[in-house]
Amino acid sequence: MNETIICAVGNVATQPVYRELATGPSARFRLAVTSRYLDRGKNEWTDGHTNFFTVWANRQLATNAAASLNVGDPVVVQGRLKVRSDVREGQSWTSADIDALAIGHDLARGTSAFRRAPKPEAGAVPVGAAGTAAAPARPEPDWETPPADGEPQQAREPVAVT
Template sequence: MAGETVITVVGNLTADPELRYTQNGLPVANFTIASTPRNFDRAANEWKDGEALFLRASVWREFAEHVAGSLTKGMRVMAQGRLRQRSYQDREGNQRTAIELEVDEIGPSLRYATAQVTRAASTGGGGGGGQSRPAQQQQVSEEPWSTPGSSTSADAWSTPGSFGDDTPF
């Protein structure tokens, strides 16, 4: 959307995502991403950590349940979303402003780790809103990119034109 501040943050989760439900039953997960820049100090001939950025983030609906069930404290993640500013009054009556990341996409960084993806069952409706269904385990064998439940072992990329104009997944 025009005029929104979209950023990508790479960092580590400081705690497990906290999954809660609103009074209307909408799931929301909140968590903090710590991103610390590293720079090479030529004079000392070593890497040095800069000042860490601690950014609060949130996700909603089915996405929140996926995040809470998949990500844990210490995981290195990549998150993309929109910065949101909100004002509130603290317990002492002081006016405060918080900047938070409303996450559109998040996943584990594979730079120093591996991950196995489990496809969640679709609830229809595109943006979510309905009840979430249990995740379905995607069959992963020799063909990790095959369509779940398909029995073909042909490689979609090995023989040009063998699958017609439609992608096999």
């Protein structure tokens, strides 16, 4: 009931390992989280200690993570923290795992292009030009705010964002 939910910001340290299990897809990768601090004596930013977490993803999150993440990618991971300790063959070890609820690229450190994963329809899966599954075409939503009553509707020119 009382679970520790954390948000970790770091870099993907190992290529995600994807597995199809009886319970559904599963993926795992290592996440390196390094603190940074301003060393006032040197007046420069310095790396602190690096913590490593094993991130576990299940179901659709596992499929999407395996297809989207590569070593070195900056990511934000939110999930349940699980710390386990054990003694094996006289050696004690501790592992910190994150059972991921959400994983995303850290847009403070780069750009990313989001693509919605296609939902398979019963029977047939649409195939794109490159031989990959393609999402069904949807009409473009109307993002414009409707004019107030009595206000004339004008054609708007696209605005360039710089």
